[in-house]
Amino acid sequence: MSASLTILAVDGIGEITTGDDLAAIIADASSLEDGDVVVVTQKIVSKAEGMLEAVDADDPLSHKQIVERESVRVLRRRGDLIISETKHGFVCANAGIDLSNVARGYAALLPEDSDRSARRIRDGIKARVGVEVAVIISDTFGRTWRRGLTDVAIGCAGIGPILDLRGSTDTYGREMQVTEVAVVDELASAAELVMGKATGVPVAIVRGVPREWLRRGDVRSEIIRKPEEDLFR
């Protein structure tokens, strides 16, 4: 039997505001199954958690001041672009703070702890509909050396961020060289393909993920490269 995955956009999530119960909203908008991976964009998590801050929409500096404040280390600056390390440990543009898909006059900050946000949504779905899912909180980051942006995981629950192939052998029976696959980032990218930045679909389901990938794990401890291991910071 061939391996296959299905990626489904979840329609009808509607506008999210502070205090909304995302788990309930997602569970009611979709027919979830055990083992589904639910990918939720950071933007609606930040909105539900009230991670919004007033900005003067006519004053670019107002946005920039928040970016500076949310950055613990600035790696590069060019014009309005700041590549910095956030207090969460992410290295990204403008501290992950942006203004699109947020009401005019507000900026959405990253969740305080996206792994915790993912656990809450996972537990909430379990409580509401009795289904065991994995949850990934996704955000859109740029890359060094490659143009364009892709979605990556900033938080997860119920899935191992890294698939560790150490000890497994290739088709020639030799030890694998590629040993650690960042499956949560690949899943976030896969989900983005059905969301669409402009269409306002903030949740997608990936169905068919191997059960052995579903374990405890979080992005902060497994995906974020420690500064001392890092060659580009």
Place this chain on the structure above:
Amino acid sequence: MSASLTILAVDGIGEITTGDDLAAIIADASSLEDGDVVVVTQKIVSKAEGMLEAVDADDPLSHKQIVERESVRVLRRRGDLIISETKHGFVCANAGIDLSNVARGYAALLPEDSDRSARRIRDGIKARVGVEVAVIISDTFGRTWRRGLTDVAIGCAGIGPILDLRGSTDTYGREMQVTEVAVVDELASAAELVMGKATGVPVAIVRGVPREWLRRGDVRSEIIRKPEEDLFR
């Protein structure tokens, strides 16, 4: 109607050797449909194109010498790891040359021109079974600041590498900030999820991609960031 995608592993490709007709082998192993995106791993493209070089499997230096030769600029070194820019313009570890899933005593180099390789496979499939597909050649790269590896596109044909959202507006009617999505990289990552590094499935099909994504385009001119635009080289 909700957006959805299906990702299908293509079984039965078997061992690829120099001179094999990949288009024919892929077409015969799968039931392709117009608009499918066929993702092919670099390793079998390199094998079919004879991009193999003898290495002394017992002498790490032998591999390292090829890496040095294939690099036009070394960005970082740490132990055996070299992060360099290849002659194709990719910045990656060990010039994209590795030893897994290659016969002992050989290293697989990157294809000379992966966009051309993708066009050949696309044209060959059209000629053999009369189906119009897009083709992506994928490889596994690491990332700065994040642990683990993900698959990205090193070549493509029949699909636009970048989905440009400039001019489109968010759900609040405001101009999008995230304007350029690297869909070929997201598709390569999505395909990797069903391939598996150790299982030796070198081809996957992504079915259900929006028709408007299918256009002329190549990785070299659209995805590779020009050194003068680059903040980390």
